[in-house]
Amino acid sequence: MKLSAKIYSAIIFCFLFAPIAVLLVFSFNEAKSLSVFSDFSVKWYVELFRDRNTLAALKNTLVLAASATAISTLLGTFAAVGINRLRSRWYRAAMNTVTDIPMVNPDIITGISLMLMFVFIGRLFGASTSLNFGTMLIAHVTFCTPYVILQVLPKLQQMDNALPEAAMDLGCTPLGAFFKVELPEILPGIITGAIMAFTLSLDDFVISYFTAGTGFETLPIRIYAMTKKTVTPKMYALATIIFFVTLTLLLISNVVDNEDSRKLKERKKKK
């Protein structure tokens, strides 16, 4: 790499990591200040774990993310299997468009549109508040599923379609062929898709904000409420923890993905 290229990348990475570095450092600040570092301390972490509301929000976020991941992984995997074998061209085009919509549409429009529908249906049944855990779960599954499909579909396309057919010729039922032959082939895609769904759900603020009821607070919503007032380093401690958890998940998903492409290369070599 040329020197100029090195300098340029260094500047860009400084820009990208400046706020993260500030966060990390000041989460260990003894004083309450977010700009003057006085002394090293973990007191904000201790305080964080004593904050009942934040812990409740953390629990809510994890429950929501886990449920949304389970449902969207199932829904998305089966959808990908179906899309991969679609013969009708217009049906395929329709599925691709519908899968693109939640990814291309601004989050605020996805959030508003779901909220309007939930509120309308709620009113129809005379409910005063129609937004709750269920509506949030639906919203999260809706924006997570396309990402699962996008991870699984390429794995299906890499797979030799003759494999499940051979299994069926040898007496497997279609369902048996799916579980014994197709599933093991596409598993890495399912795992990376699930991890992606989990991190997206964990991190989402905008769509949650519009579809959350008053009784169900997730972490991003709590953070939003907290930043309306003055923020203490406690929130930085929280951000640091979330950051490292997500980072670990992504590294795992990377390892799964690399392992898979390595295997694929080896198999190609053997042929």
Place this chain on the structure above:
Amino acid sequence: MKSSGASRTPVTYRAALAPYSVWSVLFVLVPLIFVAFYAFTDNDFAFTTENITRFFTAKSNIVGEDGSTTEVRTYVLIFMRSLKLAVISTLVCLFMGYPMAYIMARAKEKTQKTMMTLIMIPMWMNFLIRTYAWMTILQDTGIINGLLGKIGLGPLHVIGTETAVILGMVYDYFPYMVLPIYSILAKMDLKLLEAARDLGCGSLSVLRRVILPLSMPGVISGVTMVLIPSISTFYISQKLGNGKFFLIGDAIEGQYIANNLHFAAAIAFILMVILLAAMALLKYVTARFVYGGD
């Protein structure tokens, strides 16, 4: 069971797709229809175009610095401001991101992977907190002004200016610009560049006549991926703009909080229509002028 050669999709595969098809209709398509429905109805769900006309005609007074008042169309002004800030941020991302993507694509394979991970890591820090962190860095008592003060400069008032809002947008959406351009540049056939050089092209004209045109698909998807979230954001402007630069996302959020769902839907509807039109235009322009007419 013979599935190859049959003209219909086998029943099992149709059944596998069915739940997602139903889900998409119920929770992707129908909600979008609800946006239009709310936009064109009043509180009793009777048809009206008032919400839409309100967007284009509502007026308010702005008090200038010299105390004079000017009458402006409130929401048209907000929309034009959002558009301006989003376009500037997108251009800044493009001019910062293209060289970065180019450097990455030309690096060793291992370095490429590391650099890509480094570009993506900030995306996994909650965006509310990232934005808030910038606020503490830039404020008058923040780190930057603290450092400037030590060498006898400053303070720079950044928070509450358009520059701060643009900086926030650029920071938050920069990876969305770099990654698509990088993936196109990394796949580019190096022989083409050699061929151009052999045929007498200088470095600059290789860039202008070969690399840039070939990387256009990446540039276009990068531009879309930055423009869409930055035009519809509603948090960055509140924090870094000190609430002075109300954007279209803030307008939607404000109407939602005030429980004016029909007007919120109307703003969302107009935003959606304009974005769709912009996408179509972008597609048309690239097809017509970048790939030469066909």
